Amino acid sequence: EVQLLESGGGLVQPGGSLRLSCAASGFTFNTYVMNWVRQAPGKGLEWVSGISGSGGSTYYADSVKGRFTISRDNSKNTLHLQMHSLRVEDTAVYFCAKDRVESSGVEDAFDIWGQGTMVTVSS
């Protein structure tokens, strides 16, 4: 069964850091673009970042560029999101999501999502 399981969320003060992880199973992890998508409480979906299968290409929303870093460890089938300089407006559930098509090199629709991990930025 294809599965994504996020971890690492929690409560952090403004200006703090947090590292999210997403453990993947049931598919050939290193052949798929992977993404992070977030959802603030009661709000819609916002794409945060994406990374190519090799990890050589990374993409970010302007709202997180320079503060967040996406990475992957293909030997451990794990996706990461390192978050620095966190702001109150970064409070959200963070989902990892898998592209539908493998080895495409470009973004596709997201066919598998994790259950999400909550990040709360508050003093």
Place this chain on the structure above:
Amino acid sequence: EIVLTQSPATLSLSPGERATLSCRASQSVSRYLAWYQQKPGQAPRLLIYDASNRATGIPARFSGSGSGTDFTLTISSLEPEDSAVYYCQQRFLWPPLTFGGGTKVEIK
């Protein structure tokens, strides 16, 4: 950045009725548009990709149409379990990938 505008914000219909949801893009996205369903407390689920292709395991009552800037998600005969928020998403021009604001479907 491509902005996606969904309408209506809320749709309230009875079981068996037809639901028509709209997604309009600020510029052409060709057919690179997807639809997702999200129920409370759950992750989104992919329904439709590339405007009109149903994802694996999605019931035939869900269909998508459109190209360019105007897209429609149709639920032909509503079931109680279709109560959810529906989002459209474009992948034509990125980054960033963008989502619409969502349409909430309520079943009377």
